[in-house]
Amino acid sequence: MEAPAAASPTSKSTYDGAQKVFAPCIALAMQQKSPEWICTSAGLSSTRRDAHGTPTTTFTPVAATTAPAPASASVLADDYDTWCESSGTCHRIIDASRYIGETKGNATYGDSNGVIGSFDVIIRNSLQGRRGRWTVSLIWDYGPSLTFSDSWINCYEVIDNWPDADCGDHALYPGRISGTNWRWNSSTLYGNLLVNPKPYYAAFNTDFTPGGYSVRTLPALETARFKCYGSTADPCKF
Template sequence: MQQKAPEWSCTSAGLTSTRRDAHGTPTTTFTPVAAITAPAPVSVLADDYDTWCESSGTCHRVIDASRYIGETKGNAVYGNSSGVIGSFDVIIRNSLQGRRGRWTVSLIWDLGPSLTFSDSWINCYEVIDLWPDADCGDHALYPGLISSGSWRWNSPTIYGNNLVNSAAYYAAFNTDFTPAGYSARTAPALETARFKCYGSDPCKF
């Protein structure tokens, strides 16, 4: 709001803001913020995605004693120079299977106009010390519209690549979204907690 950005979206990862020149060409910048991770206890509810971690930063939790299943939630808010337009949630669930991830993504409408999503991906990364993290798989998603009348979308299971290196890994959800009546914008990536695939053992959180 201090920048009076005409288009912006914000999560606990940071702020993306877009300005357009006289020809309508957009320029998007990303401003990271200090990491805020709010660990959350395992829920006793069967499905609490719309209530868990609603007013925190990015939340991670491991939901089984064997440490094979982990979930991450991020809250996104977006708007323009006049203020907030709307908000939505992203939840990533990773059910590890041996040496690969199995991801599902849930999108939940919270406030504002209906949302359509495009260029949506789950990206797998291998953690490389002192180097950029290595790509270990890019998997496209095709979310449906979410709105007050159809407020949740759940993806099919995305099966990751076999992870052969002894290393730590994580995934990130990347997407563009378009609120009804407004232009498309980019959401900051939501990164999961790291999981470890050491030696020849199965991967675990």
């Protein structure tokens, strides 16, 4: 059976470590005078638009730093808002049977004037036999409201020395998060039967529009790999 995720806490943490973690990336964005940029643990995505408004995005790898996290005031059953606020991307295994894994990614975005805002993405994968079973949480950290669109989970089969194979797309409809409604949790997405004895992973993709600004595309957030070896009677595990 799936171990249920804890209910969302009602109070929002005021700590946002992303600007410290992504300080080298933000500094590069300012140096480049990028009109639209996003910093994640992978690096800097910078977008410029021509006279017709057509965007061109370039990517520069930039290593994230590790910032000291504040001491927790209490232990929360659901720590999504406070976990992994001091590094770019984190993975963890939830259960001893290795059927449930979580990934969190932080993102900070801005323009040539500096940082506009930041938010978090958490992917929970509760494996069900030979299928992935995903939920996604989005958490507003700082800045204007965020409206999400064209969002989905993409499953991939790892192929050695070749592009990874698509094993299913699963749409999400997040809507908006803000300082008032700071968290959104998806319903459960059920993946396809994974027949091949291979490692797999999932990636979250989305566009987002900060209030008062143009739409931006978040670089894909990839989960940890899980392994589906043996026959289709053998369950997948992290």
